[in-house]
Amino acid sequence: MSIIFIANLIVYLACSIFMISQNSIEQVLQVVAIEEIVADYVSLKRSGSRFKGCCPFHEEKTPSFIVSPAIGIYKCFGCQKGGNAIQFLMEIENFSFVESVRTLAQRYGIALIETKIDNPDAYQESQLLRESIQAAVDFAQNFFQEQLHDTEEGKTIGLPYFKERGYTVETVKKWGLGYSPEMWEALAIESKTQGFTNEIMLQAGLLRQRDNATHYDLFRYRVMFPICSVTGKVIGFAGRKMSSTDPSPKYVNSPETDLYKKSDVLYGLYQAKNAVKKSDKVYLTEGYTDVISLHQAGIENVVASSGTALTSGQIKLLKRFTDNVTVVYDGDAAGIKASLRGIDLLLEEGINVRVVPLPTGQDPDSFCQSMGGESFQSYLDKEEETFIFFKAKFLIDETNNDPLRKSDAVREILKSLALIADPLKRSSLSQQLAKICNIEESLLVSELGKLLRIQQSKENQEFVQQVKSLTENAGIDLASQTKPLLNDSFQELAMFRLLLLFADKAYDESQTVFDFIWGECNNDETIAFETPLALKLKNEIIQQGRWPGQQHFINHIDADMAAWSAGVLADVHVLSPAFAQNFIDITTEEMNYGEQVIAMFLHLRRKKIDQLLNSNMELLKEPDANIDDLLLMIEYLNELKKNIAKKLGNAVSRI
Ligand SMILES: [Zn+2]
Known part of the structure; x- marks a missing residue:
């Protein structure tokens, strides 16, 4: 490991920069299939000799984003962004030109010819910083995995914890799970000996600074869940505490960094995306452990919002792969109520939202493990319900027949209904909603009309x-x-x-x-x-x-x-x-x-x-x-x- 990281550091920190030859760039562009690159981010549908989808660069509901494999370009008629595969990755991943070419070359197994240039000023400082942070996060990911698999502490505390959760060895490896030891400066010291500056480690969100300017590990005595970008790069971590007497939160997350923007990340999406595309459906859960358990049980089209309310960035991300989202709820009323608003965001984006409530006291992780993957899948299939009916029943139930509270509830339900664009769907839903709410359909329709206008x-x-x-x-x-x-x-x-x-x-x-x-x-x-x-x-x-x-x-x-x-x-x-x-x-x-x-x-x-x-x-x-x-x-x-x-x-x- 050390050799690889030292080699990386030479590239990142040395005063010389390597430039990719023009021939290599052309070779990359010839070999790359732009539709494959774009398909990682956009759900593309074939249309003649082209593909189309909703633009990942601006908000839209009608696809105006077109990919032409014959010319190797993408083009959006809404925001006018367009270019080749290299430019696409630069735009969507914030990559530098070089990063973008390297990523493509790696994916298609092309060996790049690079020449050294002696003018590092030309290399943007911010890019250098991003690459250094990525190197630090990669280093930490390796460190946490080593701590889990190769140290006495990891083997006696970390691994048994995962085993108790029911994870197999393959699962632990597949998800890159790790362990951070019960020490204040384990990562701080090791990163220093490997040549990472404290400044970079701070910017990567891995260390914290004391008043006396010394540094300590953010994650201590925790099992580690690496968080990946949609392209599979580790960009941050969640650490779960091992000590029941530790007063700090159960989970500690990396802070926002240049790489890790919480509101744009869904846990497990990288691992789930193929299954999501294939089934044209995604299950949305709350926790890391839900995602991992369901995967292990063979249900792979599942992601987690990591406990936070859904953001529009996360929804955009999901929409690249499917329009069908099924939310799997832990069965407690407070939690359900809190998440209702977030789900309206899904409706607004034209997503078909369904829900599966779980029995009280169960979460997807525990419930799936207790009944096994196949039974859990049939439970999901059987109990799945259109979101708006679920919401209506839930809210009406809560009013206890108090007329004032009931009219508030109806207004709340109508807000969700108005978000559904298709008038046919709306009108068939409104008939059933009137029944659920026990009010005249005409009243419902005229109130809905106001909102629609x-x-x-x-x-x-x-x-x-x-x-x-x-x-x-x-x-x-x-x-x-x-x-x-x-x-x-x-x-x-x-x-x-x-x-x-x-x-x-x-x-x-x-x-x-x-x-x-x-x-x-x-x-x-x-x-x-x-x-x-x-x-x-x-x-x-x-x-x-x-x-x-x-x-x-x-x-x-x-x-x-x-x-x-x-x-x-x-x-x-x-x-x-x-x-x-x-x-x-x-x-x-x-x-x-x-x-x-x-x-x-x-x-x-x-x-x-x-x-x-x-x-x-x-x-x-x-x-x-x-x-x-x-x-x-x-x-x-x-x-x-x-x-x-x-x-x-x-x-x-x-x-
Ligand atoms: Zn656009």
Whole structure:
């Protein structure tokens, strides 16, 4: 071990830096399959000769990230990031160029030709620091493993502990488990003799400093669980205390370092990722020991959030591999309640969330060990429940039929329901939820509508921005390429119809339907009006500086306008309450006006995308067209369109 680390240190600490030859770099790029590299971070789906997925560099729900194996590049049409495999690793892992090339070369077994350069200043200091910290963490990992396997103390205290937990020798090795002895300065002294400075050991989160400037080990008398990045590098540790009289916490974790960012790490993901991809599902548990026990029992698609509440960084990480998350709960109510919020984050990311509650007093580790892997797997399969039903039952149960608490609970449940994007799924869930909560479904639907409208205004703003940056970056002049969108009378009049009927109704807590629609129109230069009637309506709104009101249009001096307005208002009464009652799924217009407004704008979006698609198709015909870029763009636009169709779902619209 010492020889390897001394050799590493020479590279890290010497004044000379090695440079990789251009030939080697080209060889790496030729051999590397970019889709394999990207697939470690992004769940890719094949699409013709390319792959697509959700971009790992920006938040998105519609895949705009495309990988082309033929050209060896990746490209995101949302945030515009793109490049080859080397650049991908630099971007996603914060690697230096050299680190990135080395990682690829190692993976594909390519021997790099490196030449020495004598200008270390060119080498960024921060990179040197990262590499030094990594070397220190690697050193510590080896040290802890040696302490476990090769010392008397490790063999009599560490190994028996793991054995008692039911871990086999293979499991202990597979997870790189270790032991830190009952001494203040075991690692501190050993690291010094190996040439690591105290400064680096501090920055790696392995040592602490006393007031008198001497140093001591952070982990003492603990069994060690190394924590890996998604690429399998050890980046931090968790140590569990061995002494029952030790007043310090049961688990001590590495502090945040340049390598270890707690909120972006899930324990076990490196070991689980292939099984997760294969089963398209991941079990989420709380502890390190849960993950290890389940793996040993043959259930490998399992990770842990390490006791902390789920973060959006961790969810993004999971989403690279699957959209199906099953949370396995320890069976205690306080714990369940605390984790409900975190799970809403999963719903928001479009993940299908299910839960499996365990019997009181059991955790996944103990329960799996007591019944064995196969039985535990069938327990998981059998007891798995859609999260939102679980949450509803749990919260309603807690209210003890107190009406005030019940309405709080219902509001809480609706918040989760509103996070589900698919309207079909939402409506089938709401029927069952109404039963669980024992309230009228119509009440549930109208409350849900309020929440959805608030959400929709946020999304509309995002969409306008997205299309803007998309077209700007692609060099498309939206205003000249697209015709006004409301260019057929039906579409234009549909918008004014909604205004005429519902302008003064609340869209959300801060604005009326008029405020919302008008705001959207002014926000978006591609929405213009062409039919005489619509133009007239628009000009009157501008002149008055507000919504002139229903009566204004019914009593309009312009006979056409008056007739049209009266027609719209008469039409709405065709839907009699009796009719609505017979068709439980059809809520009256009055009730779902918000959804109609939403649907109208979704249709508008779809039209806008259609126009962008057409203009791209036209560009394809040009002799000097960049075919590949255009095809990628067309693919992306089609994806956006599909997503809108999904959102529109069964939302019946008149437009
Ligand atoms: Zn992106």
